[in-house]
Each structure stands twice: as structure tokens, then as C-alpha cells.
Amino acid sequence: MFLTITTTGTAEEPATDLGFLLHKHPARAQAFSTSHGTAHVFYPEASAERCTAALLLEVDPLALVRQGRGKGRGGAPDAALAQYVNDRPYAASSLFAVALSAVFRSALAGHCTARPELAGRARPLRIEIPALPARGGAELVHRLFGPLGWEKVTVTPVPLDERFPEWGDSRYVRLVLEGEVRLADALRGLYVLLPVLDDAKHYWIAPDEVDKLLRAGDGWLAEHPEHALITARYLARHKRLTQDALGRLELLRLTEAEGAGPDDTEPDDTQSDDAVPEDTEPHDAVPEGAVDGEEAPQRPVPLAARRRAAILGALRAAGAARVLDLGCGEGHLVRDLLDDVAFTEIIGVDVSVRALGIAARRLRLDRLGERQSSRVALIQGSLAYTDKRLTGYDAAVLSEVIEHVDLPRLPALEYAVFGAARPRTVVVTTPNVEYNVRWESLPAGRVRHRDHRFEWTRAEFRGWAEQVAARFGYAVAHAPVGDDDPEVGPPTQMAVFTRAQDHTETPKEGEAA
Numbered sequence: 001m002f003l004t005i006t007t008t009g010t011a012e013e014p015a016t017d018l019g020f021l022l023h024k025h026p027a028r029a030q031a032f033s034t035s036h037g038t039a040h041v042f043y044p045e046a047s048a049e050r051c052t053a054a055l056l057l058e059v060d061p062l063a064l065v066r067q068g069r070g071k072g073r074g075g076a077p078d079a080a081l082a083q084y085v086n087d088r089p090y091a092a093s094s095l096f097a098v099a100l101s102a103v104f105r106s107a108l109a110g111h112c113t114a115r116p117e118l119a120g121r122a123r124p125l126r127i128e129i130p131a132l133p134a135r136g137g138a139e140l141v142h143r144l145f146g147p148l149g150w151e152k153v154t155v156t157p158v159p160l161d162e163r164f165p166e167w168g169d170s171r172y173v174r175l176v177l178e179g180e181v182r183l184a185d186a187l188r189g190l191y192v193l194l195p196v197l198d199d200a201k202h203y204w205i206a207p208d209e210v211d212k213l214l215r216a217g218d219g220w221l222a223e224h225p226e227h228a229l230i231t232a233r234y235l236a237r238h239k240r241l242t243q244d245a246l247g248r249l250e251l252l253r254l255t256e257a258e259g260a261g262p263d264d265t266e267p268d269d270t271q272s273d274d275a276v277p278e279d280t281e282p283h284d285a286v287p288e289g290a291v292d293g294e295e296a297p298q299r300p301v302p303l304a305a306r307r308r309a310a311i312l313g314a315l316r317a318a319g320a321a322r323v324l325d326l327g328c329g330e331g332h333l334v335r336d337l338l339d340d341v342a343f344t345e346i347i348g349v350d351v352s353v354r355a356l357g358i359a360a361r362r363l364r365l366d367r368l369g370e371r372q373s374s375r376v377a378l379i380q381g382s383l384a385y386t387d388k389r390l391t392g393y394d395a396a397v398l399s400e401v402i403e404h405v406d407l408p409r410l411p412a413l414e415y416a417v418f419g420a421a422r423p424r425t426v427v428v429t430t431p432n433v434e435y436n437v438r439w440e441s442l443p444a445g446r447v448r449h450r451d452h453r454f455e456w457t458r459a460e461f462r463g464w465a466e467q468v469a470a471r472f473g474y475a476v477a478h479a480p481v482g483d484d485d486p487e488v489g490p491p492t493q494m495a496v497f498t499r500a501q502d503h504t505e506t507p508k509e510g511e512a513a
Contacts (some may be wrong), residue, residue, distance in 0.1 A: 001057040001096045003190075003402040005183075008050050015051035017123075019043075021183045022053055023106045034105050036060060039099045042061050053062050069147065089397045094195035103189055108191060108216075110184035120387060125186055126318045127177045134173045134201040141173060144196065147224055148189045151179035185271035188216045196233040205236045210245045217456045222249045303482050307492050308336050311397055314496045316342065318425040320395035324349060326383055326417065331359025336393050338363065338376055348378045349390070356380060383413045386420035395425040400492075403430050403452045418472035418497070420458045425476070426497040427464070431455045434488040465495040 005022075007016030019026040028300040032039045037059040045052045101108055112119040131418035134141050155174040157169035177186070192213065213234050214221070221227050227249060235241045244276045311333065315323060322343045325333050328348030337346045349358050356378045360366075364374065381387050383401070390396070396417060407412055417426060431448050433455035442448065447455050456464065462478060469476040474497040480490035 001059065001099075002130055003096070003100075003126045004044070004052050004056045004126075005129075005186075006050065006052040008124050010046055013302060014048035016046050016048060017115065017118055018051045018183075019046070019051055021107050021112055021118055022055065022103075022104055023113070026051060026053075032099075033104060034099050035096055039103050041103060044121075050483070055100065055103060057096055059095060079195055088177075094198065094200065097191050097194040100187065100194075104187055108187040110182070115364050120182065121186065122182050123178045125177070125179065125181050125183065125364075126192070127186060129175045131172050132175045132194070133171055133198040135171060135197065137171075138173055141175060141197065142228055143232070144193050145175075145189065147226075148194060148220060149179060149181050149185070150177045153177055169197055171308075185220070188218075189220070192221070192230065192234060197229050199233050200236075204239050205241060207233065207241060207244075210241055210248070211236055213245055216249060226385075227266065247382065250382050250384050303491055304332070307399065307429055307481050307494075309331050310335060310479065310492075310494055311399060311429065312340065314423070314427050314479070314494070315395050315397070316340075316397055318408045318498065319497070320425055321345065322392075322394045323347070324390055324396040324421070325391075326396055326398050327404075328359060328378070329353075329355050331362045331378070333399055334359060334376065334378075335363055338372065344375060347374045347390075347393070348376070349381045349383075350378075350380050351380065383416050384409055385412070386416050387441050390416075390421040391423070393423045395427065396421060396423040398426065398428045400429055400431070402428060403447075403449075403455055407454050412474070414468055418468060418474065424499050424500070427494065429459060429494045430491045431494050432455055432461070432491060435491045437484065437488060438485065438491070456493075458493055461493050461495065465497070469497055473501055474498060 005018065007015050007018050009017065016026050021157055024030060024041050026043040027038065029042040032041070034057070037057060040056040040058070041053065042056075043051065043053055056452040105111070106284050110119050132141075134155075138157055141155045154174075156174040156176075158174060159165060160167040162169045175253075211229065217224075217227075217230075221230065224230060228246065231245045231249065232242050235245060237512035304327055315337075321342065323346050325337070325346065325348045328334050329352075330348050331348055334346055334348040337343045348356070348359055350359070356358065359378055363376065365376070365378070367374075379389065381389070383405075398417065402410065402413065417423075433447070433454070434457050436442055436446075436448065436455070437444075439448075465476045465478070468474070476495050476497050479494045481494050482490045484490045
């Protein structure tokens with residue numbers, strides 16, 4: 001197995017900086033023992049203008065046999081002659097990926113001890129692998145490497161025998177990647193995709209493989225168009241591990257929906273909309289009629305506060321004690337629930353680690369007494385997947401959450417909440433798009449938040465709610481939140497779902513509050 005990494009440079013930024021990045025001196029040839037042979041690193045050329053590092057892995061077929069993986073699952077899937085004679089010593093596979101990780105560990109992690117500033121820079125790279133097994137052909141190779149930022153991906157099929165072209169091509173290709181890429185990103189892509197293209201691994205898959213995949217795929221795998229195929233093949237189609245990995249990738253995708261990193265909070269209407277500030281109402285946002293010496297009229301209650309009050313009223317009317325705040329954001333509703341001793345257990349769930357951190361600070365969890373701290377917990381989770389931690393509760397709240405979910409993904413949320421968790425009561429609030437014309441600051445045709453995938457009319461929301469209730473065995477009642485405009489309705493619409501056998505009348509805003 002053989003791979004070369006070539007870069008170019010100038011007198012000011014010499015190509016031999018590649019040696020610093022790889023932690024391998026260009027003037028030395030080095031050998032490293034692996035569990036299946038010996039890995040050699042050497043530099044065929046090293047000058048200021050052009051530098052090439054080569055990795056050669058000599059695989060010992062007897063070592064493969066001794067470790068019981070010379071054939072069969074994860075070993076040599078096409079061993080045509082015997083377990084001693086196969087393609088493992090020659091074709092880049094998981095054996096090569098493991099050697100790549102071991103020999104270039106620091107480079108793959110993005111560390112450069114001698115020249116730290118080099119690690120974060122993209123540089124011109126040319127990576128060549130002469131023999132790469134490609135189950136799926138050249139087209140799949142392009143689909144996998146194309147989205148990784150390479151300017152040019154050249155895939156040349158290797159014929160079965162050049163003397164007999166009529167025999168056609170083998171399943172092996174020659175791969176050349178060219179472009180300005182960070183070396184760490186290039187190596188991580190290879191580490192993941194080499195065994196994916198081979199569609200086999202030389203060792204049994206353990207749960208820690210999920211962590212390895214997500215570490216190497218950090219920054220690119222969650223948004224890769226072929227992330228499901230990559231995940232399934234990398235984990236040898238192990239169903240449980242694949243589901244776990246895809247679930248964690250979905251968390252990353254959701255938290256990065258706004259272009260932020262996984263530690264950033266996603267948009268949350270419990271704070272404020274970017275287009276419509278929630279600390280104002282469309283009418284009389286600034287009190288009028290006040291004159292010198294007279295008391296000004298009372299400032300209107302913000303819509304967000306009225307929404308939380310309506311939710312609390314619905315929960316009290318339902319007799320809920322143990323409550324889930326699904327999509328809790330920065331913890332505004334959790335704080336209000338904690339202030340009411342009627343709620344004995346409060347669980348805030350959000351996909352964003354950063355939002356949960358802000359919620360923890362807002363709630364001062366580190367300063368709560370033992371009694372209060374035993375009532376509340378914040379956990380990370382995605383509503384796109386079922387979660388056993390969410391079962392057995394009296395009520396769940398989805399406050400300004402559903403409109404942040406892509407419509408094709410909404411059925412998954414519906415099942416996770418109504419089908420799997422199945423609390424006795426579910427309270428859902430969402431914007432009423434008809435009311436948007438009353439917001440003077442909102443341009444015509446624009447939704448209230450840039451992350452809203454949709455905003456429904458009253459009829460659309462009722463239709464959705466009734467369909468969900470019928471499918472999962474709930475009754476549903478509706479209530480307005482905010483001033484109920486005679487023409488366009490309230491700014492927020494609320495639906496309270498009650499499991500059919502527990503159905504009770506739903507209070508309007510302000511009742512039982």
C-alpha cells in the first residue's frame with residue numbers, strides 16, 4: 001500500500017514545511033511497526049519549491065492470518081486464492097487507514113508542535129493513491145471526495161489486465177486529489193473514506209468506533225450528502241452503532257443550522273425573534289398618553305411572558321407535576337416552572353450545548369439548594385429521535401419549536417413526542433402567520449425568524465393538530481395567546497393535547513394562572 005502527499009512552496013514559505021506538519025524530518029527515512037506489518041515514511045523529493053512525503057505500508061500476510069482476519073468478515077472479502085494470497089498487502093484499506101492514523105497522529109489531529117501556525121492554514125496539496133479498492137466505482141469516489149473541498153478529484157479505473165482490455169476494469173482505481181486544503185482535513189477524510197470505499201474492516205467493530213468516526217468527521221461529515229452511506233459502511237453496517245452515530249450527527253446538523261458551531265445555540269423563540277422583538281407588542285408598544293406630572297400607562301406585558309403564562313395555566317389545569325420542556329433553549333420557561341412548587345420535576349431538553357450552558361447559568365444550578373436542585377435537570381437531546389429518558393412524564397411542552405423543524409422531519413418529531421414519550425398532556429405553541437401583518441417591523445412576506453422553516457395559519461395549525469391527535473390517540477383543544485385580533489387572530493396559537501382517556505377542558509390564557 002502506497003500514498004504520496006505533495007505540496008509546493010516558495011523561499012519565504014518553503015514546501016519542506018510539510019515535514020513540520022507531519023512531524024517527520026524530510027532528511028530521514030523512518031519505519032514504524034504496526035500490528036500487521038511495517039509502515040515506512042520517506043521523502044522522494046524535498047526542496048523549497050516542491051516536497052513529497054510517501055507512506056508505504058508493508059503488510060505481513062501471515063500476521064493477518066495469525067490474527068484471524070485473513071478472510072471472512074472484515075478481512076479479505078475477495079480472497080480468490082486463499083487467506084494467504086489476497087489484495088490486503090496492496091490495496092489501500094482499513095489497514096492503511098489505521099497506519100495513517102498511527103504514523104501521522106499529530107498531523108491528523110491538527111497539531112504542529114514546532115510551528116503551530118502552520119496547522120490552521122490551507123496549502124496546495126496533491127495526494128495520490130495508486131491502488132484504491134472502490135466498491136461503487138469511480139462515480140462513488142467522486143461523490144465521497146467531491147464535497148470535501150478538493151478542486152480536482154481524478155479517478156482512473158485500473159484495468160484487470162492491460163494486455164486484455166476486453167476484460168474490462170477491476171474494482172480498483174488510482175486516485176489523485178488536488179486543491180488548497182488543510183493537511184489535517186485531508187488526512188481525516190482519507191482515514192474515514194478509505195475503509196468506506198473498501199466496504200470492509202480488518203477488525204471487529206466496537207462502540208468506540210462511533211467516537212472515532214465523529215472525531216475524524218468533525219466539521220464535514222454531518223453535512224456530507226453521503227453521510228448515511230459513509231456512516232453505515234464505516235461501522236460495517238452494525239445497526240445499533242449506525243443509528244447511534246446518525247443520531248449524534250443529527251444533533252450536530254441541527255446545532256449548525258445557523259452556520260454556528262456545535263457549542264452555539266440555535267434560534268429560540270423563548271428569547272426573541274430576529275425580525276420581531278418579543279419584548280414589544282405591535283400595538284401601543286410605547287405607552288402613549290403620558291404627560292408631565294402624570295403616571296404613564298402600564299407597559300404592555302411582552303408576548304413571550306404571556307406565552308409562558310398561558311403554558312403554565314394549561315399545565316396547572318392538566319394537573320401536571322412532572323414536566324418536560326422540549327427545546328428549552330436558554331431556560332426561560334424552566335425558570336418559571338421552577339418558581340412554582342406544584343411542578344415537582346422539570347426536565348429541560350435542547351440540542352444545543354451552549355444554550356443549555358446559558359440555561360444552567362440563568363437558573364444558577366450550581367447555587368441551588370438540595371431540594372430545588374433535585375427538581376430540575378437539563379439534558380441534551382434531539383427531538384428527531386426517540387429517547388427513553390423522556391418517557392413517563394405528566395406533560396411535555398413544545399414552545400415555539402415545531403416551526404424550526406423542516407417539514408419532512410416533522411413526522412419524526414411527532415412520533416418521538418406523541419408516539420414514544422406519550423406524556424398525558426402536550427402543549428404546543430407556534431406563531432400565527434396571519435398576525436404578521438400587525439408587526440410594523442416585519443416586511444411583508446417575511447417570517448418572524450430567519451430559522452423558521454414555516455409559519456402556519458390558524459387553519460393549517462388546527463389541521464396539523466387534529467391529524468396528530470387522531471393518529472396518536474389524543475384529544476386536542478386550542479387557545480389564543482396574546483390579544484385575539486378579530487380579523488387575523490392572536491399572535492401565538494396554542495394547542496393542548498390530552499391523551500384520550502385523560503381529556504379535560506383547556507383553559508384560555510389567564511385562566512388557572
